[in-house]
Amino acid sequence: xxxxxxxxxxxxxxxxxVQINCTYQTSGFNGLFWYQQHAxxxxxxxxxxxxxxxxxxxxxxxxxxxxxxxxxxxxKELQMKDSASYLCAVREWKSGxxxxxxxxxxxxxxxx
Amino acid sequence: xxxxxxxxSHQVTQMGQEVILRCVPIxxxxxxxWYRQILGQKVEFLVSFYNNEISEKSEIxxxxxSVERPDGSNFTLKIRSTKLEDSAMYFCASSTTAARGExxxxxxxxxxxx
Numbered sequence: 001x002x003x004x005x006x007x008x009x010x011x012x013x014x015x016x017x018v019q020i021n022c023t024y025q026t027s028g029f030n031g032l033f034w035y036q037q038h039a040x041x042x043x044x045x046x047x048x049x050x051x052x053x054x055x056x057x058x059x060x061x062x063x064x065x066x067x068x069x070x071x072x073x074x075x076k077e078l079q080m081k082d083s084a085s086y087l088c089a090v091r092e093w094k095s096g097x098x099x100x101x102x103x104x105x106x107x108x109x110x111x112x
Numbered sequence: 113x114x115x116x117x118x119x120x121s122h123q124v125t126q127m128g129q130e131v132i133l134r135c136v137p138i139x140x141x142x143x144x145x146w147y148r149q150i151l152g153q154k155v156e157f158l159v160s161f162y163n164n165e166i167s168e169k170s171e172i173x174x175x176x177x178s179v180e181r182p183d184g185s186n187f188t189l190k191i192r193s194t195k196l197e198d199s200a201m202y203f204c205a206s207s208t209t210a211a212r213g214e215x216x217x218x219x220x221x222x223x224x225x226x
Contacts (some may be wrong), residue, residue: 104146
């Protein structure tokens with residue numbers, strides 16, 4: 001099975017940088033995903049890490065350490081529209097059409 | 113940009129009734145999924161589908177649930193006899209590959225069982 005932990009809530013100031021951490025335990029790892037979810041809407045794909053290191057995509061970066069079972073999502077130059085839940089999801093390594101297992105999400109509030 | 117679509121956006125039904133939730137995955141995607149999210153809770157996997165077969169299903173996906181790809185574009189989730197606890201947002205997702213591809217989610221159907 002899998003266990004995914006991330007903080008429940010975070011608050012940050014417009015223009016600042018925020019780091020959202022995620023730790024996971026899984027029997028076989030095949031990728032970690034970050035999704036953004038605004039209230040009442042669908043999750044939107046942000047990033048994917050399968051190898052150790054940093055993946056950068058504009059204002060968003062995601063880091064993975066497989067040996068530590070740890071990832072973070074870094075959001076730079078925060079904007080009010082970044083207020084949303086950020087979901088960490090892990091996929092196990094096994095054959096077939098493996099689903100994503102989601103954490104409970106981190107609700108980020110961006111304040112002026 | 114291609115996207116996953118779902119209908120209806122909101123469905124209200126009485127307990128014990130059957131509902132069918134519809135999804136049109138992205139056209140060149142081959143792998144399909146249903147997830148649900150009870151209000152205030154995390155996104156939970158229900159079932160995955162590939163090559164006209166269920167690939168994997170969770171404990172939630174019991175005999176009351178079924179999936180079908182009735183034609184080349186639609187992917188449906190049927191709940192045979194709805195219960196109050198089935199009230200949730202149901203998301204359809206699709207991906208190009210199983211192993212490495214990110215899953216793209218539809219806008220969801222909010223199911224309310226009264």
